[in-house]
Amino acid sequence: MKIIYYGVQPEEEKTIQQWSFRHRIRVTIVSEVIDVINVHLAKGHQGVCLFPSQDMRTSEEIYRVLAHYQIQTIAIKSTGVDSVNFDWAKKYGLTITNVPTYSPTSVGHYAVMAILMGLRHLPQLMHQQGMPAGKEMNEVTIGLVGMGRIGQVVAETCQALGAKVIATTRTKQSGQVAGIQYVSLTQLVTQSDVVSLHLPQTKESYHLFDETVFEQLADDVVLVNTARGAIIDTQALLHWLARHPYASVVLDTLEDEEIYRMTNYTDNPWYQRLSIHPQVMITPHIAYYTQRAVDEIVWTTLTNTKDVITTGKSANQVFS
Template sequence: MKIAFFSVRDDEYDFVSQYAKKYQIEISICREALTLENVHLCKDATAISIMTTKTDRKIIEKLKEYNIQYISTRTIGFDHIDLKACQEYGIHVGNVSYSLSSVAEYTVMMILMSLRNIKLILERFSSQDFSLNHIRGRELKDLTVGIIGTGKIGQEVIRLLSHFSCHIIAYDLYPNETLKNQIEYVDLDTLYQRSDIISLHAPNADETYHMINQESIAKMKDDVIIINTARGALINTSDLIDALENKKIGYAALDVVENESHLYYKDLKNEVLDNRNLAILRSFPNVFLTPHTAFFTHQAVSNMVEYSITSSLAMHENKENPWLII
């Protein structure tokens, strides 16, 4: 069996080679994202492994021409793939899982950094401003944290936060029965109204698109903190900027933003970025931004590569595939 890998970063390269040898498969490696110009590199492959590349109908048509049977995305999210087109052309799709601690620990870090105004402290320290003006923080134990989405990562965030003695409430379309003795499930409006901190762990779907917007923000406490390590599309960025400017939102820590895919993971210094909202957010002292790196640990990257291979093998051998989407 052969798998064609695309968007292979330097930190993934050794893992791809290591696991190809372990599972005795043939591979091809392309550093670039999958496009119509390089789709021919799929020739003779059974499956492809991609990252967050937009994989639309035109690309899928070409994949069908090359007899690709399976698309594995080395991510949990799969909204970048046209699933409808894949179904029409008979191409299966799967995602991967990876260490829950990677995103969960990063989320807790962002919460703590937001509460203590770390961005401002570090910027001042670098210019030898050691004053205490505007950097007084808050303590997590005194606050209510609202978790939107109690899937695997949301559950791990809850487990970590439980050690800080804060009050935790949560919303999910499908509440987890095992969590009901540990946290309080509430409806979404109640979560907005009661939370001092709101942390997003929902997938990007029609029902979650721009769930943080002018209307929902109006229901929130003044000085609320918004944390997003899930998907940028969960937040209406323009409404977020308005709420930061009028001081309704006290702090935002964002590992993901809208329209990031053509920017993040590239060295773009000295270039003008075509994402005006990102530029505005970067200018705020109470917005902490990172370039979609919450997942980025040694263990998580290893998991993503290995599970992409084992998922493709399971599909090829007609075995049970825990990562199969369609």
């Protein structure tokens, strides 16, 4: 058995090598993301691990070539699979897996840090803007959109710091945090001092935060997004920012970021338009970025691939 791993970062290599040694399976490491030029490197392998590139969304040729090389599975090294074209995956018989869970505290604690920075108007202060005094956690209401494992970490941590926490969620998870009041999205955005997003990108959540939702937010709200960029209608956000100087927005993810993943995230036109606003702080999708999380993602991605090749299925299968 041979597996090829595209888009490998330096901090992933040691874990890939450890997994390879443990399972006695050869793993080819490629630093570049997959595209129509380097897809030929997959020849002779049975499985592919990767983070979806822009070509994965737009080029059927990648899927066709992988199927021609008798690749059985594409293992996505993230929770989100929104950049995979499932029509082409189905057409060419490719099984798709993901990493549904990894260290929830990596993103959860980062989101809490972002909330605290927003409450103290750090985005504006870094732009040397005069601002009113900040707020403390024990005097605000935190609204969480999404209450999966990460949302639960944020809820528990904010509660421990004295905040009131309300939430909206599509389905109630097991092990829900005690003391959370569940409300509608409209109720949440109108009642919250802080709104933090913790839901996957789906057809239903695409541009969930549109012009209508923004108009319901408090003038001095703190908005945090560590989930997916396209949950926010960025054009609507820009219009809203122009009229709300006392709001604070901390974004760890932007629309179209996958296009600029292996170049420079500051080349993203959305980054360029948002970064001129003193209310906005942008980080390059690093909320997950701890060594523990990286190790868990790599290990799960490779194990998903092995399982599909050896048994025809994986516990983390999202499409077959």
